[in-house]
Each structure stands twice: as C-alpha cells, then as structure tokens.
Amino acid sequence: xxxxxxLSKTSTTALNxxxxxxxxxxxxxxxxxxxxxxGKTTLAMLMLGFIAPSSGQILYKGQDISRLRGADxxxxxxxxxxxxxxPFAVFNPFYTVDxxxxxxxxxxxxxxxxxxxxxxMEEALTAVGLRPEDILGRFPHQLSGGQRQRINVxxxxxxxxRLLIADEPVSMVDASLRANILETLRSLQKNYGVSIVYITHxxxxxxxxxxxxxxxxxxxxxxxxxxxxxxxxxxxxxxxxLIDSIPWPDLSRRWGETDIKAREAEHQEITTxxxxxxxxxxxxxxxxxxxxxxxxxxxxxxxxYLQDQHPTIPSEHLWKLLPV
Amino acid sequence: xxxxxxVLNLLVTYYTDAGRAKALDDVSLTLNAGxxxxxxxxxxxGKSTMALAxxxxxxxxxxxxxxxxxxxxxxxxKLSDEEMLKARLSKIxxxxxxxxxxxxxxxxxxxxxxxxxxxxxxxxxxxxxxERCMEALESVDLKRSVFKMYPHxxxxxxxxxxxxxxxxxxxxxVIIADEPTSALDVVTQRQVMETIDRVQEQLGAAVILIGHxxxxxxxxxxxxxxxxxxxxxxxxxxxxxxxxxxxPYAQALIRSLPSLExxxxxxxxxxxxxxxxxxxxxxxxxxxCPYRMDVCTTVRPELETLSNGRQVACHLYTEGxxxxxxxxxxxxHQSVYARPAVKDIDNRT
Ligand SMILES: Nc1ncnc2c1ncn2[C@@H]1O[C@H](COP(=O)(O)OP(=O)(O)OP(=O)(O)O)[C@@H](O)[C@H]1O
Ligand code: SF4
Ligand SMILES: [Mg+2]
Numbered sequence: 001x002x003x004x005x006x007l008s009k010t011s012t013t014a015l016n017x018x019x020x021x022x023x024x025x026x027x028x029x030x031x032x033x034x035x036x037x038x039g040k041t042t043l044a045m046l047m048l049g050f051i052a053p054s055s056g057q058i059l060y061k062g063q064d065i066s067r068l069r070g071a072d073x074x075x076x077x078x079x080x081x082x083x084x085x086x087p088f089a090v091f092n093p094f095y096t097v098d099x100x101x102x103x104x105x106x107x108x109x110x111x112x113x114x115x116x117x118x119x120x121m122e123e124a125l126t127a128v129g130l131r132p133e134d135i136l137g138r139f140p141h142q143l144s145g146g147q148r149q150r151i152n153v154x155x156x157x158x159x160x161x162r163l164l165i166a167d168e169p170v171s172m173v174d175a176s177l178r179a180n181i182l183e184t185l186r187s188l189q190k191n192y193g194v195s196i197v198y199i200t201h202x203x204x205x206x207x208x209x210x211x212x213x214x215x216x217x218x219x220x221x222x223x224x225x226x227x228x229x230x231x232x233x234x235x236x237x238x239x240x241x242l243i244d245s246i247p248w249p250d251l252s253r254r255w256g257e258t259d260i261k262a263r264e265a266e267h268q269e270i271t272t273x274x275x276x277x278x279x280x281x282x283x284x285x286x287x288x289x290x291x292x293x294x295x296x297x298x299x300x301x302x303x304x305y306l307q308d309q310h311p312t313i314p315s316e317h318l319w320k321l322l323p324v
Numbered sequence: 325x326x327x328x329x330x331v332l333n334l335l336v337t338y339y340t341d342a343g344r345a346k347a348l349d350d351v352s353l354t355l356n357a358g359x360x361x362x363x364x365x366x367x368x369x370g371k372s373t374m375a376l377a378x379x380x381x382x383x384x385x386x387x388x389x390x391x392x393x394x395x396x397x398x399x400x401x402k403l404s405d406e407e408m409l410k411a412r413l414s415k416i417x418x419x420x421x422x423x424x425x426x427x428x429x430x431x432x433x434x435x436x437x438x439x440x441x442x443x444x445x446x447x448x449x450x451x452x453x454x455e456r457c458m459e460a461l462e463s464v465d466l467k468r469s470v471f472k473m474y475p476h477x478x479x480x481x482x483x484x485x486x487x488x489x490x491x492x493x494x495x496x497x498v499i500i501a502d503e504p505t506s507a508l509d510v511v512t513q514r515q516v517m518e519t520i521d522r523v524q525e526q527l528g529a530a531v532i533l534i535g536h537x538x539x540x541x542x543x544x545x546x547x548x549x550x551x552x553x554x555x556x557x558x559x560x561x562x563x564x565x566x567x568x569x570x571x572p573y574a575q576a577l578i579r580s581l582p583s584l585e586x587x588x589x590x591x592x593x594x595x596x597x598x599x600x601x602x603x604x605x606x607x608x609x610x611x612x613c614p615y616r617m618d619v620c621t622t623v624r625p626e627l628e629t630l631s632n633g634r635q636v637a638c639h640l641y642t643e644g645x646x647x648x649x650x651x652x653x654x655x656x657h658q659s660v661y662a663r664p665a666v667k668d669i670d671n672r673t
Pocket of ligand 2: 571572573607609610615616617620625637639640
C-alpha cells in the first residue's frame with residue numbers, strides 16, 4: 001500500500017495523454033501550471049472523481065476511483081480534499097461559516113464533542129489568519145474575497161487529508177498572507193505527510209513552495225521537471241512566454257519583453273500537431289505533427305522539436321523525472 | 325492640474341450582529357486625469373468597500389456615514405439616487421471583484437451590454453446602442469462577433485475583457501477595477517492589463533486598480549496606496565513604494581514579496597489583521613509594529629505629507645521629532661530590516 005502509486009491518470013481532449021504519479025511514502029508538492037483553459041481545473045476535477053476520464057484511469061492507493069464504493073469511497077472523499085479557486089462560487093449564501101465548517105466535521109466524525117469541534121474550527125481558521133470570533137456566524141456575502149478564499153483553505157486543513165488538491169488557493173490574498181498560507185500548506189506536507197497538488201498560474205509562489213512542476217497548455221504537457229530548473233532555465237517556448245509574463249515586483253524589470261503572438265488564439269483549435277503551434281514564434285513545418293516529450297536532463301523534459309537532439313521519453317514515464 | 329477624483333474623509337460602517345465594523349475610517353484620496361493608482365492592503369482591509377462607497381453601492385447593513393466623493397466636479401455624495409444611477413458608468417465605472425463570474429450565463433453578451441446602457445440612458449436608439457457596444461468590444465481587443473456569444477463560449481481572459489468593455493461603455497472619467505486579473509494566468513493578465521492601459525489612454529480616465537499582486541502594481545500603476553484596517557497607511561509614487569517604503573506595514577508588505585533570488589523564504593507579517601469591530605487604539609498597526617512607541621497606542625497618526633512629498637500615517641514621521649531623532653529611527657529601520665526573520669524551508673522532502 002505504501003509503495004503503490006497514490007495516483008496516476010491518463011485521459012484525452014481537455015487533457016491529452018497526461019500521466020502523473022504521487023507516492024504516498026514520499027509526500028511532495030507538485031505544481032501544475034498553465035493558463036486559464038489549459039486543463040488545470042479539469043485535472044483537479046478528474047483527480048477528485050468529480051468527472052470521469054473518457055479514457056485512462058485514476059488510481060488511488062491502487063484502486064480505480066470510479067469503482068470505489070461504500071466505506072472505500074468515504075475514505076477517498078475524506079483523504080482527498082480540494083481547495084478551489086473561486087470563492088464566489090462555492091458557498092451557499094444561506095449558510096454561515098460555522099455551518100460550512102461543522103458539516104464536514106460531522107460527516108467525517110472528526111470530533112467527539114461540540115467543544116472539540118469548536119476547537120478544531122478555531123485552530124483551522126487561525127492557521128489561515130482569520131479571527132474565529134469575527135468570522136464564525138457570518139454569511140459568505142459578509143466576507144471579503146480573500147476571507148472567503150481562506151475559509152476554503154481552513155476547511156481543507158480541518159480534514160487533514162492525505163492528498164490536497166489546491167486550485168489557486170491564494171490568488172486573492174495579499175503577499176504577506178499568501179506567504180503565511182503557503183507556509184501552512186508546506187508544513188502540512190512536511191509534518192503530516194500530506195501530498196499537495198498546487199494548481200496555479202503564479203510561478204513565483206510555485207517556485208517557492210513546490211518541488212516539481214508540470215506546465216500544461218491546452219491540455220498537453222509542454223514542459224515538466226524540477227521546479228528550479230524549469231523556472232530558471234525554461235526550454236519550451238511556451239514556458240518561456242509564461243515566465244517572461246510574470247509581473248515582477250521589481251521596477252528595473254520590464255514586464256513581457258516578448259510579444260504575445262496571436263491574441264485570439266483562444267479561438268483557433270488545432271487538432272493535430274503541437275498545441276502551441278499557432279502562437280509559437282519558432283513554429284516549423286514538422287510542428288504540425290505532435291512532438292513527443294524529450295528528456296533534457298535527469299529532471300527536465302519538454303515537448304518541443306527544438307529539443308529533438310535529446311532522447312524521447314514515453315509520457316507515462318514522465319513522473320520519474322519529477323523530484324519529490 | 326485639477327483632480328478628476330477627490331475622496332474626502334470617507335466613512336463606512338457595517339452594522340453586524342456582533343457590533344459596528346468600521347470598514348472605512350476617514351479615508352481621503354485625490355487622483356488626476358490619466359493617473360493610475362494601485363490600492364493594496366491586507367485582505368479585508370476595506371479596498372472593495374472603498375470602491376463600493378465611491379460608487380455609492382454599499383448595501384445594508386453597511387452605510388456611508390460621512391465624507392464626500394467628487395468626480396470631475398460633481399459631488400456624487402449629493403446626487404439623488406436617480407442621478408447617481410446615471411453617473412455610474414458615465415462618470416465612474418466599477419469592475420467588481422469576480423466580475424467575470426457574474427455575467428449571466430443564459431444571456432448573450434450583447435444583451436447584457438445593451439441592458440447596461442439602457443439602465444443609464446433610455447433614449448438612445450437600438451442601433452446607436454448596439455454600435456456603441458461593438459466599439460467597446462473592439463477597444464478591448466475582442467471581435468464584434470462576441471456580441472452574439474454566451475459567456476461559456478469565452479475564456480476567462482475574454483470574459484474579463486467583456487467586463488471591462490461594459491465598464492467603459494459610457495466613457496467614464498474614473499475606472500475602478502477590483503482584482504481584474506487575480507483569476508487569470510500571467511499571459512492573459514498581461515493582455516488584460518494592456519487592454520486597460522490602452523482604454524485608459526483613449527478615454528484619458530483615471531484608473532484605480534485594486535489588487536494583491538505587487539508585481540502587477542509595479543508594472544502598471546503610477547502611485548500606490550496602502551490600506552490597513554480601513555485606513556490609508558501610505559500613498560507614494562510607485563518607485564518610492566518599492567524602493568523605500570516608509571510605513572512599517574508597507575515595509576513589511578514589500579518584504580514579503582517573493583523573488584527568484586531568495587528561494588524558500590516566506591515572510592508573512594506576524595500576527596492577525598485586527599478585527600474591524602475593535603480597531604486598536606491609536607495606530608491600528610501598533611500591535612504588530614516592530615517600532616511601536618508609547619504614543620502609538622494612544623494617538624492615531626494622520627496621513628500627512630512629508631517634506632519630500634511622501635504621504636505617510638505613522639508617528640515615526642510625525643513632526644516634533646528632531647532631525648536627529650528621525651535619523652535615529654531611520655537607522656533603527658535599517659538594522660531591524662537588515663536581519664529579517666528568515667525561515668529556511670529549503671530542506672524540503
Ligand atoms: N456586507 C457586509 N457585512 C458585514 N461586514 C462586511 C460586509 N462586507 C464586507 N464586510 C467586512 O468589511 C471588511 C472590508 O471588506 P472589503 O471587502 O472591503 O475588503 P477588501 O480589502 O476588499 O478585502 P479582499 O482583499 O479580501 O477582497 C472586511 O472585514 C469584511 O469582512
Ligand atoms: S504609528 Fe507607531 S505603531 Fe503605527 S506604524 Fe508607526 S511606529 Fe508603528
Ligand atoms: Mg475585495
């Protein structure tokens with residue numbers, strides 16, 4: 001059970017031929033980065049079992065999650081938790097914060113007494129920088145954007161999962177709190193052995209918190225590997241564009257030296273070939289046939305013909321390059 | 325230059341079951357045409373409230389309890405509800421936090437844009453209105469065909485640009501964008517910000533950008549205003565804010581920014597933001613401030629303009645301190661910030 005892959009999956013269209021594997025015995029933080037519509041959220045939904053892949057499977061502790069029933073299913077539901085990006089969508093406006101946090105406590109029987117339940121709630125809220133006495137009893141519309149987002153994180157902390165899928169958990173909080181919350185997530189991984197899939201477009205925080213990174217574009221893996229290498233020496237033109245587009249809090253650095261090609265590339269769907277083809281400044285004839293993954297080093301791979309001097313690596317082996 | 329926006333002593337309170345929350349506590353601000361101001365500050369510090377108050381869109385249990393908002397010579401706070409309705413979009417436009425998710429999913433974009441105009445101007449002909457919508461779409465870099473589309477047919481970045489298009493339909497003098505890009509990836513962010521930039525130039529409008537992304541601020545705005553617990557702590561031009569922040573909270577905020585140089589160093593500001601129900605006496609930041617002096621716990625520091633033009637609300641810079649005293653403080657700054665509480669997280673497993 002320990003050495004079995006915690007998770008692995010393959011699927012098509014919104015997400016094309018993606019395989020990942022997280023090992024329970026080696027808890028890690030993996031970042032999945034990419035722009036909106038790149039399939040990041042689809043990946044999260046798949047891993048949580050909210051949607052089913054059209055082909056391929058997602059295994060949790062060796063079992064196909066679509067087949068989980070009864071007690072196994074309940075365990076999966078508790079052990080795999082999510083924090084979603086949009087704090088405006090998730091909360092039922094008629095429930096107070098207390099209710100939002102009490103329900104999971106009751107459902108998964110996390111506390112023996114009312115007192116204990118209260119303590120747990122308070123602890124989780126404090127960990128995300130909220131004052132329980134101010135927040136409990138309020139309705140979602142009485143909270144600011146960042147406060148709602150943090151309630152989401154608190155809820156996940158409360159459940160102490162084995163695997164946490166965090167989809168843009170801190171996009172609406174300030175830098176200082178962002179640091180504190182990410183630090184909390186990091187200690188969750190370190191001290192409680194929780195693996196975290198950190199889905200984000202924020203490469204700076206990814207760089208600080210994660211060990212490895214997978215960069216998606218239109219559902220396909222563009223580049224992957226060790227977070228330091230990929231962010232400091234990106235090899236795929238898309239990763240290069242992403243990193244160049246980071247708005248640095250540094251006045252001597254100008255935002256986006258490279259031009260963004262094909263603004264409305266949003267519209268052109270390309271069925272064959274490299275997904276980045278319509279926007280790529282280096283696009284070549286051969287790019288109309290989908291490039292395989294080339295292994296550039298022990299901990300880096302890119303799916304781009306500019307790298308075709310390197311050996312290829314099958315996508316289902318990609319996880320082996322990801323350090324934990 | 326005559327300011328296009330003046331906010332004077334704005335006060336907003338939310339009447340909650342637990343008591344009165346002072347969400348905006350005597351905030352004043354001016355902005356010139358063509359200027360871009362970044363409004364930053366801790367989550368819950370009152371940024372959105374400030375925007376809503378300027379729009380007179382605070383809903384009960386919230387109430388504007390005092391102050392004035394003057395846009396382009398018109399005192400919004402004096403207008404009747406009906407006049408205010410017209411002023412929205414034509415004088416001052418607001419692109420709310422999470423706006424792109426508030427587009428109605430069952431209505432075509434065009435219909436939502438037309439409705440927005442009609443709410444303000446029921447005389448214009450259908451043709452004129454539609455033409456105006458198309459032009460607005462084009463000015464945010466969208467095709468005219470978007471007019472006939474439904475929200476789900478658009479990407480996040482496109483939806484956000486639709487919201488900007490709606491905001492500029494009636495050529496406002498002030499545009500307030502509340503975290504317009506926090507849900508978008510960096511590439512799309514860049515496109516959206518470039519769009520706002522261009523639109524602003526066309527209209528000669530002033531822009532208030534609310535957000536947490538200091539990188540975005542550094543790259544986009546001219547001036548930064550830092551809020552803390554419903555008050556302004558510091559207002560500085562962007563260069564000063566990033567290279568030499570004055571207010572201890574602003575300093576801590578700038579220090580907490582991640583960079584590629586100091587991997588694994590997370591420096592949040594210790595302590596919790598204060599409850600707005602019980603704002604600390606004196607300076608609201610005093611329980612968390614490393615330079616707290618006795619006076620800080622009793623006397624509230626006002627936002628004052630220093631001799632070098634910086635605006636700061638902190639007793640460290642209050643007059644009465646001799647030059648030597650002020651220098652001494654500067655030195656203390658240096659020493660405290662020279663040894664940041666670095667947490668090493670690099671031995672990750
Ligand atoms: N309708 C309401 N009733 C009671 N309190 C409210 C209401 N709306 C906002 N508040 C409180 O007022 C304070 C300021 O909220 P505001 O939304 O202005 O914060 P913000 O600075 O925009 O934060 P964020 O960065 O998280 O969006 C918060 O503490 C919030 O909880
Ligand atoms: S007024 Fe005093 S407590 Fe407040 S920020 Fe300045 S030094 Fe710190
Ligand atoms: Mg807000």
